Amino acid sequence: MSNSIKEKISNVIRQWDGPLTKELLREPAKYGLGQVPEKLKPDSTTTLVCGFCSTGCGLNVHLKDGEAVNLTPDTQYPVNLGMACPKGWEALAPLNAKDRAKSPMIRTKNGKLVEVDWDSAMKRMVAEFKNVQSKYDDEAVAFLSTGQIVSEEMAFLGALTKFGMNMIHGDGNTRQCMxxxxxxxxxxxxxxxxxxxxxxxxxxxxxxxxxxxxxxxxxxxxxxxxxxxxxxxxxxxxxxxxxxxxxxxxxxxxxxxxxxxxxxxxxxxxxxxxxxxxxxxxxxxxxxxxxxxxxxxxxxxxxxxxxxxxxxxxxxxxxxxxxxxxxxxxxxxxxxxxxxxxxxxxxxxxxxxxxxxxxxxxxxxxxITGQCNAMGSRLFSNTTNLLGGHDFANEVHRTKVADITGVPVDSIPEKMGWAYDQIIDGIASGKIKALWVIATNSAHSWINQQSFRDIIKKLDFLVVQDMYHSTETAELADMILPAAAWGEKTGTFINSERRYGMVKKVKRAPGQALSDFNIFKLVANYWGCSEMFKKWTHPEAVFQMLKACTKDQPCDISGIKDYQMIDSCGGIQWPLLEGEELQDHERRLFADGKFHHPDGKAKFLYEEPRKALEVPCQEYPSWLLTGRGTSSQWHTQTRTKNSSVLTKLYPKDIYVEINAVEARQLKIEPSEWVWVKSRRGKLKARACPSYHVQEGQVFISMHYPECNYLTFPSFDPYSRQPSYKACAVKVSKMEYWE
Incomplete structure (x- = not known):
């Protein structure tokens, strides 16, 4: 990062950080600005949790000259006990990808993305968003977040948008999984x-x-x-x-x-x-x-x-x-x-x-959770609840959060806002005109993909904040903000079993890329609400506020002193109350039979099954099942495709598993190209005859971008989660001229 760029960023942060400035300039890496922290010796080993799935494995990262050069599974970490899956072994490889976003980019009138500095990007983003809010209303701007960034960044984003920028509507891609x-x-x-x-x-x-x-x-x-x-x-x-x-x-x-x-x-x-x-x-x-x-x-x-x-x-x-x-x-x-x-x-x-x-x-x-920090999103993203599992509609809860975080209580909305599918519908109806997408790839992962791509074109302005400039969503953006990745910043993840684990900065982010935390700082400054977040100085300061927010909640972690305690204990499961001694690495809930309803009891809940809105028929006779393909693939493959090792472990071409009996009836040979069609689109895939799927069913791995051109957009009425797992399709032989 050039000295001029670093000076600009430092000047922005200086305006509202006060005493932090000297520390920022002394340890810039602590705040995402380009050096490995001094506390990590140039040639040493440190432990952090993996950034792929929710398992939350401990990895030993080995440093040479202050940079991560290799890793091994941590034999002492209570999650994985010295084991790692292929993705874990290759966790460093995606950081060196050629398609990393290294500078802010803005789309010009001729449709090309050109590099700009952070000052220009921030001024443009703020101007576009404020113009939309002025022209329409505050609810015309929304965000879509992720389960991939650290909890402290999720909290900052949720607070910045909903408390500082007056965005009512925001959700995360955890809506798709959890x-x-x-x-x-x-x-x-x-x-x-x-x-x-x-x-x-x-x-x-x-x-x-x-x-x-x-x-x-x-x-x-x-x-x-x-x-x-x-x-x-x-x-x-x-x-x-x-x-x-x-x-x-x-x-x-x-x-x-x-x-x-x-x-x-x-x-x-x-x-x-x-x-x-x-x-x-x-x-x-x-x-x-x-x-x-x-x-x-x-x-x-x-x-x-x-x-x-x-x-x-x-x-x-x-x-x-x-x-x-x-x-x-x-x-x-x-x-x-x-x-x-x-x-x-x-x-x-x-x-x-x-x-x-x-x-x-x-x-x-x-x-079992999906993403590395979906559990952090569930507690701290300000999407499905107020920080720490609190209720937006509860005045006592709003006051508690305001007192802890330093934001004015009247800035905290009294309602949650729309879920993911409702935000997409809001874009379609013209109610939402600007969108900020952070660390997620909606233009691959959202259900009924062609409809999504048509809808997203209706936006006046789309900002994508990501570690890559080449994702399907970034290719549609009016602006790209380059973000540091896992291993290039500091914070906490919460894994599937409720365990807090440490993420550490062990590598420089490329070019002008910044941690999401510092990007949010810049947005707050240019928006003019930085005074509201004067306590939000750095990730560990935010962690201490989040800890205070959890006090007296079922997820209470008031007994966790600091990052060092999490690191030295091999991660810590919630809850851990103030004054409680941590005696065991693994602790389950409800041993006393006390649940979290006011009467302390659990509820039996049930109702009549609902009919699926789309089922196989004569024209589309098969169920389409979707799911994970191999342990070497991950979500939309933006990271796993950047590992030469991982790409050798899964099929390059999209494939469809079809029952072997039906394949013979259709005269489909193994590995030949076939059409798979639904009412929404079609794709061509390699045929994989198999007895793993029953007659009348086919299976396609979700990791390939074509998959969601077929899926049907139905949603659970209570969770509003999409139903990716079943829709009606037809498999047919491809003619030689097609």
């Missing part, structure tokens, strides 16, 4: 509180995996299953015979979108046969009597009609659960990404509650 789990836990347990620890994988004697391809999506968690010494039954409930289903001991290939009927039928049989814990139900739950009446109609015959699972197969699962002393139920996107995902997740919670499988080692209804 919103269902959030709502399910809140409604059933009273707070978004995944109860488990990874040790539970080792303690269960029955492990039930629902819509979760653990071997591929979370391979280190599967390694924890492999460490189980209890010879567990590993039950996989999934329409497709996934790698995990092959490795398990029982597989129930239910029909797509039959989950709710299947689990109500399972619950009915457990109740009828007396395999429940009535004492636990009476003492710790509400609503069981109504649930009993509700599931009575879900007989084995009705379950078979809906799901294809025969009565004797259902009975085998009933017997397996009944024989288990420690039964754990785990789910991920196969449940969450559904038109009725909240009620499906709650059907699993209901089964765990009524069998007394809660709060003990090896038990629980356990949602």
């Amino acid at each position: 919103a269902t789990a959030v709502v399910s836990y809140k409604q059933s347990l009273g707070f978004d509180a995944p109860p488990y620890t990874y040790k539970d994988f080792e303690e269960s004697d029955v492990i039930i995996l629902v819509g979760s391809n653990l071997c591929i999506a979370h391979p280190i968690m599967w390694e924890r299953v492999a460490m189980n010494k209890h010879n567990p039954e590993i039950v996989v409930i999934d329409p497709r015979k996934t790698e995990t289903a092959v490795a398990g001991t029982q597989h129930y290939p239910i029909a797509p979108k039959s989950d709710l009927a299947f689990f109500y039928g399972l619950a009915n049989q457990l109740i009828e046969q007396g395999f429940i814990q009535q004492d636990y139900i009476d003492k710790y739950t509400n609503g069981f009597e109504g649930f009993v009446e509700h599931v009575k109609e879900y007989t084995p015959e009705k379950v078979e009609e809906a799901s294809g699972i025969k009565a004797d197969q259902l009975q085998k699962l009933v017997d397996t659960i009944a024989a288990g002393k420690r039964v754990s139920l785990w789910w991920t996107m196969g449940v969450n990404q559904s038109h009725e995902g909240v009620r499906v997740a709650q059907a699993l919670i209901n089964i765990a509650l009524m069998t007394g499988n809660f709060g003990r080692p090896g038990t629980g209804a356990n949602s």
Whole structure:
């Protein structure tokens, strides 16, 4: 970074940082400005958590001349115990990519993106956004955030936009993966509180995996299953015979979108046969009597009609659960990404509650998170709740957050704003005219992709803030802001088991790229609201405020002293209350049977299954299933495609798994190009005949950009999460002239 650029940035921060300036100039890397922190010796090793998935593995990063040059898994970190998946081993490679965004860029009238300095970029962005708000109203500007940046940056963004810039509407891409789990836990347990620890994988004697391809999506968690010494039954409930289903001991290939009927039928049989814990139900739950009446109609015959699972197969699962002393139920996107995902997740919670499988080692209804910091987003992004799990509509909560963060209480809105799909609809209807997209690639990942691309063109101004200038979304942008990546900045992630872990700056960000934290500082200054955020000086200062926000909440971390404590303890799970001694690396919730509703009890929640809005028909006879492809791919591949090692581990071309019998009927040969069509679009893919998918079903990996040109935009009514997992398609042979 040139001295002139550094001076400009320093001058901006100096205007409202006061005493921080000398520290900034002495340790610029601490604030994202180009040097490795002095406290990391030039040739040494430090530990930080991986920046890919929610597992949150500890990695030893090895430095030479102050720069990260290699890494190894941390053998002492309680999450991965010396193991790493292919992505973890290659975590440094994407930082050196040729398509890194190194300078702010603005699209000119001739349509080209040209490099500009930060001063020009900030003036233009602020002018465009303020002009939109002046011409329309404050709600005409919105943001879409991520589960990929550190918690302190998420909090700063959510506070800056909603408190300082008067943006009502903002959401994160965690809406695409975890919103269902959030709502399910809140409604059933009273707070978004995944109860488990990874040790539970080792303690269960029955492990039930629902819509979760653990071997591929979370391979280190599967390694924890492999460490189980209890010879567990590993039950996989999934329409497709996934790698995990092959490795398990029982597989129930239910029909797509039959989950709710299947689990109500399972619950009915457990109740009828007396395999429940009535004492636990009476003492710790509400609503069981109504649930009993509700599931009575879900007989084995009705379950078979809906799901294809025969009565004797259902009975085998009933017997397996009944024989288990420690039964754990785990789910991920196969449940969450559904038109009725909240009620499906709650059907699993209901089964765990009524069998007394809660709060003990090896038990629980356990949602597995997707992104590295989706849990941080759930607590601190100011999208689905006010900072620290508080309620925007609660005056006491708003006052508490205002007092801690130093923002005026009247600047905190009394409502959350729109969810992701509502923001997209707002753009389509002309209510939203400017959009700020941070560390997410909506033009690949959002459902019904062609519609999204048509809608996004209606914006007056689109800003994309990312580590790459080449993402599908950045290619549509009017402005690109270059952001530092994982390993180029400091902060905390929260993993799937609620563990805070450290991210550290071990490498220089390229060119003029800044940490997202410092970009938000610049925006605040140019917007004119920097005085509101005078306490938000650096990431650890924000962490201390977030810690204070959690006090007396279920996620209370007032007992965590500072970053150093997190680092030295190998990460720390929430909650940890002030004065509490940290005695164990792994701590589960609800051991005392006390839940987070006012009466301290959990709720049984249920309703009739909803019909999927699109099902196979004569014209489109197959269900399209989507999911993770390989453990070496990640989301929209913006990072994994920049590792020469990882790209050798997965197919270059998009492929479609089709049942081998149907492939023969259609005279489709392995690896030949075929068409896959839906009502919304079509793609060509390599055919992969297989018995892993049933007749009438096909599977496509979500990592390829073409996939979401097919998907149907339906949403869960409670979580507003998209239903990526099922729509109607037709596979046809490609003629030689096509």
